[in-house]
Amino acid sequence: MTIRAVVWDVDDTLFDYTTADREGMRAHLVTEGLLAGYDSPEQALVRWREITDRQWARYAAGECSFQDQRRDRVRVFLGAEPTDDECDAWFQRYIGHYEAAWSLFPDVLPALEALAASHRHAVLSNSSITVQEHKLRTLGLLDRFEVVLCAAELGVSKPAARAFLAACEALGLPPHEVAYVGDHPEIDGRGAAEAGLLSVWIDRGAAYARAVGQVVAHRISTLAELPALVRADTRFGAPSTFG
Helix, strand or coil: CCCCEEEECCECCCECHHHHHHHHHHHHHHHHCCCCCCCCHHHHHHHHHHHHHHHHHHHHCCCCCHHHHHHHHHHHHHCCCCCHHHHHHHHHHHHHHHHHCCCECCCHHHHHHHHCCCCEEEEEECCCHHHHHHHHHHCCCHHHCCEEEEHHHHCCCCCCHHHHHHHHHHHCCCHHHEEEEECCHHHHHHHHHHCCCEEEEECCCCCCCCCCCCCCCEEECCHHHHHHHHHHCCCCCCCCCCC
């Protein structure tokens, strides 16, 4: 079985979102004078992350729009009811600090270079086109991808099979000729596998609960392992990566 294309997740796969979010929010909280109500900056950051995860889950479930989940994150975090415009302004100030902390993981460019001539490349993200194209352009990656697809525009998000199949359709390839690389063992790993793609889970050490059961994804700890994997396509017979 030949893998002809690699579809990529963005946040915490190519782009070090966790670090940028942490450092950006830390700087934002200092500037906004919002640390006084917390025992430490870390406590404030944990609360922001918990709120972000809850609101993002609502968006992924179709319960609110992309912009509304941002506004709700602000309102819950502040414990107040600012207007939409005030929420948007607050979030944009945070974005300024967040973007100042953007960086790629060091294994990204070598992996893309190694696969540039042999494989086609696309992006499938649970974010929005506006956000991710800006991010990829700023990080110097946008021109490396034929297609950038995001849940906000697709109307369906990972781990739904329809999201992964939309990426395959955009490339004009059947799922078994496409690999998907993402950092989340369920949303990315199991979702891609159940859609019929070669599923590759890049384990960057996040504290995700790992599924058990049948083999659904190949676990790698660095993208340096990816070229050999997609060239060999060892989807069958590999030991379980989730046990």
